[in-house]
Amino acid sequence: MSRRPAHPALTALGAVGAVGVACAVWGIGIERYLFTVREATAAALPPGSAPLRVLHISDAHMAPWQRRKQQWLASLADLEPDLIVNTGDNLGHRDGLAGLRRAFEPFAGVPGVFVHGSNDVHGPTPKNPLLYFAGPSKTHVAPEHLDTSALDAFLSDELGWADLNNTAASVQLGGRRLDFFGVSDAHREWDDLDALPGAIARLGERDAATPLLGVTHAPYQRVLNRFTDLGAQAIFGGHTHGGQVCLPFYGTLVANCDIPLKQAKGLSAWTHGGRSIPLNVSAGIGHSIYAPVRFACRPEATLLTLTARDTPA
Numbered sequence: 671m672s673r674r675p676a677h678p679a680l681t682a683l684g685a686v687g688a689v690g691v692a693c694a695v696w697g698i699g700i701e702r703y704l705f706t707v708r709e710a711t712a713a714a715l716p717p718g719s720a721p722l723r724v725l726h727i728s729d730a731h732m733a734p735w736q737r738r739k740q741q742w743l744a745s746l747a748d749l750e751p752d753l754i755v756n757t758g759d760n761l762g763h764r765d766g767l768a769g770l771r772r773a774f775e776p777f778a779g780v781p782g783v784f785v786h787g788s789n790d791v792h793g794p795t796p797k798n799p800l801l802y803f804a805g806p807s808k809t810h811v812a813p814e815h816l817d818t819s820a821l822d823a824f825l826s827d828e829l830g831w832a833d834l835n836n837t838a839a840s841v842q843l844g845g846r847r848l849d850f851f852g853v854s855d856a857h858r859e860w861d862d863l864d865a866l867p868g869a870i871a872r873l874g875e876r877d878a879a880t881p882l883l884g885v886t887h888a889p890y891q892r893v894l895n896r897f898t899d900l901g902a903q904a905i906f907g908g909h910t911h912g913g914q915v916c917l918p919f920y921g922t923l924v925a926n927c928d929i930p931l932k933q934a935k936g937l938s939a940w941t942h943g944g945r946s947i948p949l950n951v952s953a954g955i956g957h958s959i960y961a962p963v964r965f966a967c968r969p970e971a972t973l974l975t976l977t978a979r980d981t982p983a
Contacts, residue, residue, distance in 0.1 A: 728908030729954030758787030912953025
């Protein structure tokens, strides 16, 4: 007795379902553990400057049980960076600092700077991922407050990194002065851009050989434009997760802020007011514990070598 052939619609539905399952297995079970170091070079420093190897880390969203992530982060100390730039969202759980200590303690003694993302202050909450296509996410439930003071004490007092939340700081690196300014999470409108000119002025006189670098968690256009106006010679950002779930051969679908999608991860140039400067947006290392997936967007840290420009900014 011959079998009737399957209806084409059922065959197509089955194929789509199989592809969906395979993608879920890859994104949840494999790719989110495929940690990678992206290396890039940008001419951003004053003419005559020696190269500067910057390890840019962002969006760890650390939970205490994430041992593979902690071990990989700790191993990055072997890269021997000159400087760490941490663009926030370090915590992903109320007890995330324990895991963060295991991850970051090998960096003690390496100069660094940091800013906050919202998940350095508030714990993660469940969200419908489809809402990201409607625009930047909003908080609809009362968040859990995290121990930000303990996080800052670890980063500042134990690791020696400079807090750039709505302020500026100078960092000494082998007798070399580097100037930084930054803002707290612009996604939550915690940024105070008007505080920055005074903060930069309080750093004192700067000569032509002193770099000025901007650091933000969320790379909103208002922040990038103001940083450019203030004379930043390069900008570091995070927050976007590079889209987290991307389309192969297409790229980022959502950025969770108003940055152009083509600049939501990696090294690009930000142009405003007649100036064009390097912008590095990290695709980040982690994810919310409520969205444990990465697809076509591997978790990353960036080893960015800043070199001297041929001409002044």
